[in-house]
Amino acid sequence: MNGYRNSTETGYNFAYLDEQTKRMIRRGLLKAVAIPGYQVPFGGREMPMPYGWGTGGMQLTASILGADDVLKVIDQGADDTTNAVSIRAFFERVAGVATTTATDEADVIQTRHRIPEAPLKRDQILVFQVPIPEPLRFIEPSEEETRLMHALEEYGVMHVKLYEDIARHGHIATTYAYPVKVDGRYVTDPSPIPKFDNPKLHMSEALMLFGAGREKRLYAIPPHTRVESLDFEDHPFEIQRWEEPCALCGSRDSFLDEVITDDVGGRMFVCSDTDFCQRRSSDNRQKRREEVA
Amino acid sequence: MKRPELERPPLLEARDLSRLYGPGKGCEAIDFTLHRGEVLGIVGESGSGKSTLLRVLSGLERPDTGQVVYHARHEPGLERTGDDDTIDLYAIGEARRRALLRMEWGLVHQNPRDGLRLEVSAGANIGERLMALGERHYGQLRAAGQDWMGRVELDPQRIDDAPRTFSGGMQQRLQIARILVTRPNLVFMDEPTGGLDVSVQARLLDMLRTLVRELGLSVVLVTHDLAVARLLAHRLMVMRRGRVVEAGLTDQILDDPQHAYTQLLVSSVLTP
Numbered sequence: 359m360n361g362y363r364n365s366t367e368t369g370y371n372f373a374y375l376d377e378q379t380k381r382m383i384r385r386g387l388l389k390a391v392a393i394p395g396y397q398v399p400f401g402g403r404e405m406p407m408p409y410g411w412g413t414g415g416m417q418l419t420a421s422i423l424g425a426d427d428v429l430k431v432i433d434q435g436a437d438d439t440t441n442a443v444s445i446r447a448f449f450e451r452v453a454g455v456a457t458t459t460a461t462d463e464a465d466v467i468q469t470r471h472r473i474p475e476a477p478l479k480r481d482q483i484l485v486f487q488v489p490i491p492e493p494l495r496f497i498e499p500s501e502e503e504t505r506l507m508h509a510l511e512e513y514g515v516m517h518v519k520l521y522e523d524i525a526r527h528g529h530i531a532t533t534y535a536y537p538v539k540v541d542g543r544y545v546t547d548p549s550p551i552p553k554f555d556n557p558k559l560h561m562s563e564a565l566m567l568f569g570a571g572r573e574k575r576l577y578a579i580p581p582h583t584r585v586e587s588l589d590f591e592d593h594p595f596e597i598q599r600w601e602e603p604c605a606l607c608g609s610r611d612s613f614l615d616e617v618i619t620d621d622v623g624g625r626m627f628v629c630s631d632t633d634f635c636q637r638r639s640s641d642n643r644q645k646r647r648e649e650v651a
Numbered sequence: 652m653k654r655p656e657l658e659r660p661p662l663l664e665a666r667d668l669s670r671l672y673g674p675g676k677g678c679e680a681i682d683f684t685l686h687r688g689e690v691l692g693i694v695g696e697s698g699s700g701k702s703t704l705l706r707v708l709s710g711l712e713r714p715d716t717g718q719v720v721y722h723a724r725h726e727p728g729l730e731r732t733g734d735d736d737t738i739d740l741y742a743i744g745e746a747r748r749r750a751l752l753r754m755e756w757g758l759v760h761q762n763p764r765d766g767l768r769l770e771v772s773a774g775a776n777i778g779e780r781l782m783a784l785g786e787r788h789y790g791q792l793r794a795a796g797q798d799w800m801g802r803v804e805l806d807p808q809r810i811d812d813a814p815r816t817f818s819g820g821m822q823q824r825l826q827i828a829r830i831l832v833t834r835p836n837l838v839f840m841d842e843p844t845g846g847l848d849v850s851v852q853a854r855l856l857d858m859l860r861t862l863v864r865e866l867g868l869s870v871v872l873v874t875h876d877l878a879v880a881r882l883l884a885h886r887l888m889v890m891r892r893g894r895v896v897e898a899g900l901t902d903q904i905l906d907d908p909q910h911a912y913t914q915l916l917v918s919s920v921l922t923p
Contacts, residue, residue, distance in 0.1 A: 497768070506745075509746075510745070510746045510749055510750075512749065512753075512783065514753075514779060514780070514782045514783025514784075515779065515782075515783075517782040517787070518768070518771055518775050518778070518779050518782060519771075521771075521774070521775045521778055521782065521789065521792060522771045522772060522775045524789055525772050525774055525775065525793075525810075525811050526772075526811070589787075590787050590788060590789040590792075591787050591788045591789075592788055592789050592790050593789050
C-alpha cells in the first residue's frame with residue numbers, strides 16, 4: 359500500500375496509471391520474462407504525450423515503479439534532453455519518486471536509444487522505449503505471418519537483410535536496431551540502440567524490459583540471458599569504433615556523438631552518455647589535483 | 652531370389668484428392684503417383700482445376716478429402732508417420748509442413764514477382780533458401796549465387812542488381828535459380844513459361860529440360876500449353892472440370908488422344 363503515499367499531484371493514482379492497468383502490464387511482463395525475447399501483446403493506454411515519444415516505456419515504468427525507487431531517464435544517453443527531462447518531471451509529479459542522473463544510484467532507468475556505459479548491476483531494471491518491436495516487419499508486413507514465422511523459427515530472411523547490406527556496402531551497414539537472437543530462440547529487435555550497445559545485452563546483470571506503446575507489445579531480456587547479434591561467419595558482428603577519444607573526458611571505449619561546434623567545419627566527439635562523461639571528467643580533475651598536490 | 656526393382660520408387664502420391672469451391676469448381680477425386688526423377692504434366696483449359704490441384708499438392712491448401720503422401724529421403728530432421736519414410740502432408744503439423752516446403756520442395760510461380768523478393772538483389776534472392784537452411788558464410792552464398800546465375804544463363808556480373816531491372820524471362824530464370832539452389836527433391840511449376848514471348852519461352856524450356864536431366868529433378872508441371880508439356884513432361888494428366896479425364900505417357904496422349912476432350916485440346920493447337 360505504500361505505493362499510494364508521496365504522490366505530489368492530487369487527483370492521480372500513484373504513477374499515473376490505475377492499479378488494474380498496472381496489474382495487466384505486470385502480468386504481461388511476467389510472461390515476457392518467462393519467454394525471453396517473445397513479444398507479449400498488452401492493452402496499451404493513452405498516455406499524456408504522443409506516440410513515438412516513449413509511451414510504451416512510460417507505461418512499463420509506471421507499472422514497475424515503487425514509492426522507494428529512484429528513477430533515471432535518458433534520451434540518447436543524455437539526462438538533460440527534452441524527452442528525458444519531461445519524463446523525469448512527469449514521474450516526479452505523479453509518483454513523487456526520487457530521481458537521479460547517476461546510473462549506479464538508479465533502481466529503474468528508462469532509456470531511449472542507449473544503454474548506459476557504466477555496467478548495470480543486479481536489481482536494476484532498464485526500460486526501453488521501442489518504436490517497432492517486430493524485427494521481421496521490414497520484410498513481412500503481415501502481423502499474422504510474422505507471428506507464425508516466430509513460432510516456427512523461420513528466421514532465414516533476417517540474414518537476407520544482412521546479406522544485402524554486405525552486397526551493397528561491403529560490410530554490415532545496419533548500425534542501430536541490430537537484430538539479436540535471445541536465448542537461442544527468438545529473434546528480437548533491441549530497440550534503436552546503436553549496435554555498439556548490443557554486447558551489453560548479453561548476460562546482463564540487470565533486467566531489460568522493452569515497451570512499444572503504439573504497437574502495444576512488450577518483451578524482456580532477463581538477467582544472465584544469452585543474446586547473440588546475427589552475423590555471417592566471414593563477416594562477424596562488429597561494434598563501432600572511433601579514431602579519437604572523447605574530447606571532454608578522454609574515454610576511448612564509450613559511444614561518441616559527433617558535435618558540430620561552428621559553421622566552418624569544426625567538430626568534436628563527445629560521449630553520448632552524459633553521466634558517464636561528467637563522472638570521468640571530475641575524476642580526471644581530481645586526479646590532476648592530487649598529482650599537483 | 653531377389654528380383655531387381657524395375658519400377659522407380661514413388662515420390663509423391665495423391666489419394667482420392669478433392670478440393671471443391673463449388674460443384675465442378677476445384678479438383679475432384681484425383682489419384683496419381685509421381686515416381687522419382689519423373690516429370691508429370693497437368694494440362695487442361697483455364698478453370699479446369701489445375702492450379703487448385705497444384706496448391707493442394709504443394710501444401711498451400713488443405714484438401715476437403717484425400718491424402719497427399721510424400722516418400723521422403725532419409726532426412727533426420729523430419730519425423731516419419733509410417734514405418735517407411737512416408738509423410739502424410741496434411742497429417743503432419745504446420746511447422747513440419749513448412750519445413751518440408753522450404754527444405755525439400757520448391758514452387759515456381761507463374762508470375763516471377765510472386766516468387767521473388769523484388770526489394771533485394773538477385774544474389775540475396777538466390778541465397779535466401781540457403782540462409783533459411785542455416786548457411787552463414789557470405790562468401791559461399793555469393794559463390795552459389797554466381798554459380799546459379801550462370802546455370803540459368805544470367806550474367807553473374809549482375810548478382811547485385813535488383814530483380815526489377817531484369818526482363819520477364821530473366822526474372823523467371825532467376826526464380827528458378829532461387830528454387831533449385833537447394834537441390835529440392837520435388838519441384839512444382841505453375842505455368843513457368845506463361846507471359847513470356849515465344850523465343851524467350853523456347854530458351855527457358857531448353858534450359859529447364861537441361862536442368863531437369865542434369866539434376867534428376869522430379870517435377871509436377873502445370874501448363875495449358877501442350878508444346879511445353881510435350882517438351883518437358885514424361886507423363887501427362889488431362890484435366891477438365893476438376894477431374895482427370897485422361898492420363899498416360901506424353902507422346903501417347905498427344906499423338907493418340909482417346910478422350911473427346913483431349914482430342915479437342917490436341918486438335919486446337921495452332922501450327923504455323
